[in-house]
Amino acid sequence: MDGSPAFLLSYGSLTDFLRSYEKRPDFTPREFFLNGIKNESPKNRVDITNWMLDNGVPASYVPPDPLSRYNALHILFAQREHDYELEAPLLRRLL
Numbered sequence: 001m002d003g004s005p006a007f008l009l010s011y012g013s014l015t016d017f018l019r020s021y022e023k024r025p026d027f028t029p030r031e032f033f034l035n036g037i038k039n040e041s042p043k044n045r046v047d048i049t050n051w052m053l054d055n056g057v058p059a060s061y062v063p064p065d066p067l068s069r070y071n072a073l074h075i076l077f078a079q080r081e082h083d084y085e086l087e088a089p090l091l092r093r094l095l
Helices: 005-011 014-022 029-037 042-054 072-077 084-094
Strands: none
Touching (some): 005 014, 014 042, 072 084
16 A cells, blocks of 8 residues: 555554655654554554554653644544454553
8 A cells, every 4th residue: 555654554554654654764653643543444553553652652642732632542442443352452551
């Protein structure tokens, strides 16, 4: 899948995202952390979010936008599809 790293966080796999990310050294994952948690696929959501946490994005990250007070847990719980067994370790990590 082709696209910008920000787009692929929400719609692609970790492999798709990393391929695009390598081409964009100016891209800052922290700014788009919540996009990964919005990924429609529970597997991709878990893979991408764990990669971001492993690479320095704090689980408590909240965007600096004063109109947004959402954190990773808000976004995770708002998703339509869930794989509870797959997402449980991520949930523990975010807590």
